[in-house]
Ligand SMILES: Nc1ncnc2c1ncn2[C@@H]1O[C@H](COP(=O)(O)OP(=O)(O)O)[C@@H](O)[C@H]1O
């Protein structure tokens with residue numbers, strides 16, 4: 001029953017995708033009227049104006065270009081011409097580093113807030129004010145103080161990933177069932193051991209959920225951050241290709257951003273399943 | 280000292296009330312038990328039974344008074360006093376063996392893995408869960424979960440076992456077998472046990488002494504009932520014992536009427552010297568007299 005449902009869903013997915021490609025292809029086939037112009041002018045205007053070609057690339061253009069990129073993902077011809085693999089690698093590395101720093105800070109701090117009502121109350125106003133700030137708003141301040149565009153981007157990733165993890169960790173820790181804590185208490189388990197043997201496993205699903213939200217936000221933010229700071233990364237690539245008016249490359253980049261984002265989410269989803277316990 | 284292995288000395292527990300005052304669950308409560316005895320507390324919901332047990336466990340603190348165990352005032356929780364929780368409170372991410380081992384390693388920090396495992400296994404076998412060591416709590420029935428709870432409590436070889444309505448969430452059949460199990464273990468090991476229950480038959484079967492508590496707020500320990508049934512009583516033919524109904528009626532009478540009226544009717548109750556009652560054959564039983572049946576005020580007026 002479920003396998004047949006899965007099969008039917010797959011068929012519908014493929015049909016929708018094919019329909020999408022078909023409509024895209026027809027819409028960009030090029031029906032525009034060809035203006036009458038001198039050959040010199042026509043050269044300047046490009047195919048859009050001369051051959052009636054649509055400004056929007058069709059699926060075949062994108063497919064051909066994508067195949068080109070996939071054949072050599074790691075070439076490096078100077079600052080403005082790098083393979084997509086290299087650009088994505090830069091973005092993933094920045095996200096990874098900023099995210100890792102956020103984990104190191106948010107989880108212990110979340111434990112502290114969750115376990116101590118004093119710190120929970122004392123830190124609450126700071127968190128309430130800092131949390132809603134758009135991570136990109138930190139960028140000028142980061143650039144000014146750090147004076148390095150790449151590290152600034154990492155800082156922005158750090159600041160945007162820290163909040164969901166911090167809030168979920170403190171919530172998960174504070175919501176650990178009283179009876180489990182009481183078990184540890186009656187067994188004279190010390191605070192540190194209690195944190196690792198009772199609170200951490202009990203709160204792990206909530207913490208991992210926060211980490212999953214964070215990785216999603218980090219991947220959203222890295223594109224914008226790299227557009228701002230430039231240099232390398234998939235966000236910079238998008239912006240650079242827009243300046244080159246290569247919509248084909250922009251579409252390819254969008255597709256890849258989506259796929260990488262999905263993979264990151266799936267990895268965290270798998271970790272979440274690993275720590276989830278049935279009750 | 281053995282006649283007062285556990286000694287609750289004048290404890291009170293108060294909670295801040297809504298109007299800024301204090302609500303007292305109970306005041307000046309005294310209770311003692313010798314080593315190796317099985318004590319049961321019976322009382323209506325909300326009278327403060329759990330509160331007493333939590334104070335005894337060290338999970339809660341009295342507003343006044345002290346609890347002395349084995350000659351020493353208790354301070355917080357202790358591995359000497361194991362608790363069997365009503366909701367079993369197993370750690371769901373650990374297996375049966377993992378849950379029991381957690382208690383064992385908590386008591387004996389320096390033991391190696393093999394020793395911990397062997398010790399835990401002994402208690403898993405004792406409660407009849409051999410073969411289920413590697414199951415997680417979610418894969419166990421309610422009765423099996425509570426068996427793990429019992430194994431966990433016993434595995435640390437506590438001086439006292441504290442049980443808060445441990446079987447109330449179980450079906451009658453499972454409850455019966457677990458009662459047998461607990462009674463067998465306690466008799467074999469001379470375990471001192473303190474248990475809260477709602478079930479009169481459970482108290483009659485298991486307890487040497489039954490503590491009757493009146494309704495709260497301001498609950499008092501009204502009476503200590505000594506169980507007159509022989510030590511080698513069996514659960515299935517409990518009701519055939521000549522003293523069974525005398526004992527049972529005495530407790531039920533208390534729960535039905537006296538627990539409500541006690542505070543108003545008994546004026547010279549001394550909380551330090553609670554009367555000890557041993558229901559005998561002379562206990563009043565129904566002899567066609569309507570007085571023994573509780574009458575509502577309306578009926579009284581009509582008569
Ligand atoms: N945290 C609390 N704050 C205020 N009142 C409480 C609290 N915990 C328990 N009580 C009160 O103490 C009384 C005794 O509770 P409890 O010991 O759980 O009763 P029992 O176990 O006999 O049913 C109840 O009336 C309850 O309302």
Ligand SMILES: [Mg+2]
Nearest residue numbers: 328329330443
């Ligand atoms: Mg209770």
